[in-house]
Amino acid sequence: MPLSPKEQNLFQQKIDALQEDLAKVGVVFRADWSCCQSCGHAEMKAELKDEEYEFDTTYIFYHQQATEDLKEGADELYLAHHIIEGDLEAVVEVLEEYGSDWKGEKDKTIRIPFLADDEMSNRIRGLIASK
Numbered sequence: 001m002p003l004s005p006k007e008q009n010l011f012q013q014k015i016d017a018l019q020e021d022l023a024k025v026g027v028v029f030r031a032d033w034s035c036c037q038s039c040g041h042a043e044m045k046a047e048l049k050d051e052e053y054e055f056d057t058t059y060i061f062y063h064q065q066a067t068e069d070l071k072e073g074a075d076e077l078y079l080a081h082h083i084i085e086g087d088l089e090a091v092v093e094v095l096e097e098y099g100s101d102w103k104g105e106k107d108k109t110i111r112i113p114f115l116a117d118d119e120m121s122n123r124i125r126g127l128i129a130s131k
């Protein structure tokens with residue numbers, strides 16, 4: 001089922017909060033980034049180089065196909081990632097708050113349950129309800 005406007009709002013707030021939390025631990029996050037996973041990685045590496053980040057920068061993104069899937073009612077968001085060793089623990093910790101069961105496996109896509117009954121969704125639902 002496609003998302004209702006309320007669900008879209010909830011989703012957007014969850015993504016914004018995730019981006020903020022990842023930025024706090026020095027991670028670059030891009031939403032709705034590029035057409036697919038392989039283009040996303042290529043474009044990210046090009047952008048990070050342009051912006052004169054260190055070459056090996058931790059980044060996380062989801063691509064436009066994932067956005068489309070969500071609009072069609074997918075209940076999970078898959079995040080592509082490139083995470084350097086020193087950032088791993090902090091990233092896993094942040095993602096756990098968003099309901100992810102990812103434990104830092106390099107070859108595994110990060111899965112975020114969307115609109116799930118997790119702490120973050122409930123907090124955001126509370127915020128929306130109190131408006």
Ligand SMILES: [Zn+2]
Nearest residue numbers: 035036038039
């Ligand atoms: Zn592509």
